[in-house]
Amino acid sequence: MMKNGNAVIRVVVLTISDSASRGEREDLSGPAVVAELAGINPEIVATEILPDDRDRIAARLRHYCDSEAADLIITTGGTGLSGRDVTPEATKDVIEREAPGLAELMRAESLKITPLGALSRSVCGTRGRTLIINLPGSMRGARENLGAITRILPHAVSLMSE
Amino acid sequence: MMKNGNAVIRVVVLTISDSASRGEREDLSGPAVVAELAGINPEIVATEILPDDRDRIAARLRHYCDSEAADLIITTGGTGLSGRDVTPEATKDVIEREAPGLAELMRAESLKITPLGALSRSVCGTRGRTLIINLPGSMRGARENLGAITRILPHAVSLMSE
Amino acid sequence: MMKNGNAVIRVVVLTISDSASRGEREDLSGPAVVAELAGINPEIVATEILPDDRDRIAARLRHYCDSEAADLIITTGGTGLSGRDVTPEATKDVIEREAPGLAELMRAESLKITPLGALSRSVCGTRGRTLIINLPGSMRGARENLGAITRILPHAVSLMSE
Numbered sequence: 001m002m003k004n005g006n007a008v009i010r011v012v013v014l015t016i017s018d019s020a021s022r023g024e025r026e027d028l029s030g031p032a033v034v035a036e037l038a039g040i041n042p043e044i045v046a047t048e049i050l051p052d053d054r055d056r057i058a059a060r061l062r063h064y065c066d067s068e069a070a071d072l073i074i075t076t077g078g079t080g081l082s083g084r085d086v087t088p089e090a091t092k093d094v095i096e097r098e099a100p101g102l103a104e105l106m107r108a109e110s111l112k113i114t115p116l117g118a119l120s121r122s123v124c125g126t127r128g129r130t131l132i133i134n135l136p137g138s139m140r141g142a143r144e145n146l147g148a149i150t151r152i153l154p155h156a157v158s159l160m161s162e
Numbered sequence: 163m164m165k166n167g168n169a170v171i172r173v174v175v176l177t178i179s180d181s182a183s184r185g186e187r188e189d190l191s192g193p194a195v196v197a198e199l200a201g202i203n204p205e206i207v208a209t210e211i212l213p214d215d216r217d218r219i220a221a222r223l224r225h226y227c228d229s230e231a232a233d234l235i236i237t238t239g240g241t242g243l244s245g246r247d248v249t250p251e252a253t254k255d256v257i258e259r260e261a262p263g264l265a266e267l268m269r270a271e272s273l274k275i276t277p278l279g280a281l282s283r284s285v286c287g288t289r290g291r292t293l294i295i296n297l298p299g300s301m302r303g304a305r306e307n308l309g310a311i312t313r314i315l316p317h318a319v320s321l322m323s324e
Numbered sequence: 325m326m327k328n329g330n331a332v333i334r335v336v337v338l339t340i341s342d343s344a345s346r347g348e349r350e351d352l353s354g355p356a357v358v359a360e361l362a363g364i365n366p367e368i369v370a371t372e373i374l375p376d377d378r379d380r381i382a383a384r385l386r387h388y389c390d391s392e393a394a395d396l397i398i399t400t401g402g403t404g405l406s407g408r409d410v411t412p413e414a415t416k417d418v419i420e421r422e423a424p425g426l427a428e429l430m431r432a433e434s435l436k437i438t439p440l441g442a443l444s445r446s447v448c449g450t451r452g453r454t455l456i457i458n459l460p461g462s463m464r465g466a467r468e469n470l471g472a473i474t475r476i477l478p479h480a481v482s483l484m485s486e
Binding site: 088 | 425453
């Protein structure tokens with residue numbers, strides 16, 4: 001039932017953070033995401049650090065989807081309620097189909113740890129054959145949210161290639 | 163509080179499946195949905211098998227809503243991540259009001275059985291006085307998801323006629 | 325981590341109800357919302373009773389957001405499946421960013437009390453620096469839903485001023 005258990009998954013990790021993009025803060029969440037993915041046999045195609053700019057985020061998402069360079073794009077950061085947080089909006093700008101169950105599951109699992117998990121506005125969805133997943137920006141939040149869905153990601157990606 | 167317990171509910175069941183629509187596969191999920199509904203006193207107005215074609219699905223949904231022929235339309239199939247799965251998009255094309263709580267409840271209950279329940283992209287909502295519910299395409303998934311909401315459907319349909 | 329614990333939160337409470345707006349029914353839910361908020365140090369900037377009119381609801385939401393008069397707008401009523409219920413649609417008309425986790429948490433908590441909690445179509449989101457929360461119209465439903473998120477509202481509002 002769990003297909004694609006051993007296939008390589010091509011992954012792009014985008015850290016969305018004004019301060020990290022300016023080099024004022026070290027990006028800990030991007031590497032934490034990469035580490036968390038170890039169990040699903042990823043090929044990390046690219047990692048990037050982008051500012052909280054809706055158009056720039058959307059442009060990079062489109063680039064990796066439309067060039068068919070990635071099966072999976074994971075963003076970390078920009079999912080909260082601060083004025084600059086626009087990653088979900090950039091994601092909605094590019095996805096063709098929403099996958100709300102993945103975001104719901106991440107939030108439901110996160111809520112078991114902290115009530116603040118409800119404040120993540122993460123969106124998940126597909127463009128072409130690429131699945132896009134938003135994670136919160138904190139290293140801990142990114143890890144916890146991703147951990148909630150890691151084991152079903154191989155099956156999800158496998159379905160998209162049908 | 164649970165109104166409409168005994169009123170007849172007029173139901174249309176649409177099976178969305180390329181292979182079943184071509185007669186290459188028997189439609190087991192449509193009849194399973196009809197059987198699952200036995201407890202809510204349904205009048206099955208129509209059952210149809212449609213291919214995974216967004217415009218055709220949307221057209222049939224519109225037809226049954228706008229002719230006021232059904233209180234409830236239940237679709238099964240086309241809610242996953244395969245490239246052809248577009249039932250939620252067709253549903254969004256026609257609904258005027260979304261009812262996210264029904265889809266959330268179906269996914270939450272499904273997750274108690276399988277983590278793959280998070281991959282259902284089901285959408286629920288209303289057009290005119292008709293409630294539209296998406297279910298997954300597998301017989302088991304359709305049954306489990308519908309079972310999560312069956313007991314509140316009479317009340318939901320009753321509210322819509324107010 | 326829970327910031328803004330002691331800051332004053334400027335709140336507008338909008339009761340959405342045809343019958344209450346015509347004076348045919350006493351508004352019990354609006355005052356219940358105000359009472360429920362006591363723990364978060366609110367300054368009640370305004371309370372209004374509006375009919376179930378999408379454009380009028382949207383206009384009042386825009387007014388309070390764009391004049392920067394409120395940190396938080398709480399609506400009660402119009403979230404169900406009756407034909408007149410359009411508060412979520414009015415809310416979607418004005419919000420710039422959706423916060424689905426708040427609505428999901430309210431419904432998940434409500435489901436622990438009644439399966440009818442799934443029928444709430446509440447939407448939460450932000451416009452400018454104002455957070456908008458939809459609650460059901462019944463006094464009990466409004467209280468229960470708000471109670472599910474009250475303790476994280478100060479942090480949510482605090483984040484928005486960053």
